[in-house]
Amino acid sequence: MIFEETFTLPNGVEIPKLGLGTWRIADDAVVSIVRDAIGVGYRHIDTAQAYANERGVGEGLRAALSVGGMARDDVFLTSKLAAESKSYDDAKQRIDTSLNTLGVDHVDLMLIHSPQPWAEFRDGARFDEGNLEAWRALEDAYAAGKLRAIGVSNFERADLDNLLDNGTVAPMVNQILAHVGNTPFDLIDYSRSKGMLVEAYSPVAHGAVLQNARLAALAEKYEVGIAQLCIRYCLQLGLLPLPKTTNVDHMRSNAALNFEISGADMETLKLADNTDYGAASAFPVFGKKRHPDARH
Numbered sequence: 001m002i003f004e005e006t007f008t009l010p011n012g013v014e015i016p017k018l019g020l021g022t023w024r025i026a027d028d029a030v031v032s033i034v035r036d037a038i039g040v041g042y043r044h045i046d047t048a049q050a051y052a053n054e055r056g057v058g059e060g061l062r063a064a065l066s067v068g069g070m071a072r073d074d075v076f077l078t079s080k081l082a083a084e085s086k087s088y089d090d091a092k093q094r095i096d097t098s099l100n101t102l103g104v105d106h107v108d109l110m111l112i113h114s115p116q117p118w119a120e121f122r123d124g125a126r127f128d129e130g131n132l133e134a135w136r137a138l139e140d141a142y143a144a145g146k147l148r149a150i151g152v153s154n155f156e157r158a159d160l161d162n163l164l165d166n167g168t169v170a171p172m173v174n175q176i177l178a179h180v181g182n183t184p185f186d187l188i189d190y191s192r193s194k195g196m197l198v199e200a201y202s203p204v205a206h207g208a209v210l211q212n213a214r215l216a217a218l219a220e221k222y223e224v225g226i227a228q229l230c231i232r233y234c235l236q237l238g239l240l241p242l243p244k245t246t247n248v249d250h251m252r253s254n255a256a257l258n259f260e261i262s263g264a265d266m267e268t269l270k271l272a273d274n275t276d277y278g279a280a281s282a283f284p285v286f287g288k289k290r291h292p293d294a295r296h
């Protein structure tokens with residue numbers, strides 16, 4: 001059962017292999033969604049300061065624990081430091097605010113959300129100094145036991161090198177856009193070569209793959225849905241998928257992953273092209289500035 005499976009981070013912390021994404025779920029709505037997801041069996045929730053729903057995530061977590069006979073540490077909680085936070089003092093304060101807003105005394109994993117503030121995402125400007133300051137705040141919170149693991153998101157090779165060369169603790173995770181049709185293999189390989197676990201965000205392409213006829217045919221062959229096929233694809237690449245859903249039936253089917261995609265079909269999926277995000281292209285992460293490491 002996928003809910004019982006974990007990856008191990010470089011510092012020995014275990015992280016459940018399937019996480020629930022919560023981007024664009026409102027603070028009030030996320031309470032019951034997190035509670036239901038934990039009830040279904042999810043043990044890993046992904047939020048961020050930018051999602052403005054940490055309060056609700058914390059409330060949903062406590063609601064689930066109160067009925068489930070579970071302890072806080074049975075659920076792995078990830079949050080992300082705001083992309084705009086590029087000074088030590090600001091980052092330190094925001095980390096503490098996250099703990100207070102979530103209502104927890106530690107977060108399992110905190111990531112720098114992006115190497116650039118969103119307004120300048122992939123515009124070419126480097127924020128090496130600011131990222132080092134933010135990283136130092138994460139390192140200190142990690143040393144203080146407020147964070148059990150620390151990492152980054154949307155970091156490209158040069159951004160990683162900056163922290164690897166100048167930081168004290170190496171990033172343990174790189175959370176990046178990765179799904180059938182847009183898998184940045186070079187960045188994945190590089191992140192792994194430096195010891196990081198790679199997490200796949202938007203593993204069903206923010207929904208953009210759900211109408212794809214060729215994927216539908218392949219999913220049918222395995223008697224699964226397209227979302228399941230895409231999530232399984234990530235897992236077979238050794239990535240940790242973070243599908244987002246507000247629908248309890250989808251929570252269940254997205255975790256029904258007890259099938260194996262053949263080697264030949266994995267090759268087909270690696271070569272698929274699915275980068276038309278439709279209306280979601282307005283978000284920086286799905287914008288035209290495609291990752292230079294993306295092969296397809």
Ligand SMILES: NC(=O)c1ccc[n+]([C@@H]2O[C@H](COP(=O)([O-])OP(=O)(O)OC[C@H]3O[C@@H](n4cnc5c(N)ncnc54)[C@H](OP(=O)(O)O)[C@@H]3O)[C@@H](O)[C@H]2O)c1
Pocket residue numbers: 020021022023024046047113153154175176200201202203204205206207210225227228242243244245246247250251253254285
């Ligand atoms: N670090 C970053 O910069 C970053 C950026 C983007 C995302 N993320 C993380 O990754 C998570 C997932 O990414 P995402 O929210 O962009 O998109 P996603 O998980 O790729 O796709 C979500 C969409 O797929 C639908 N869906 C999911 N399972 C389904 C199923 N079984 N059948 C039919 N439809 C299904 C959802 O609708 P329903 O709700 O109706 O199921 C929703 O519309 C985010 O929530 C966030 O935690 C991180």
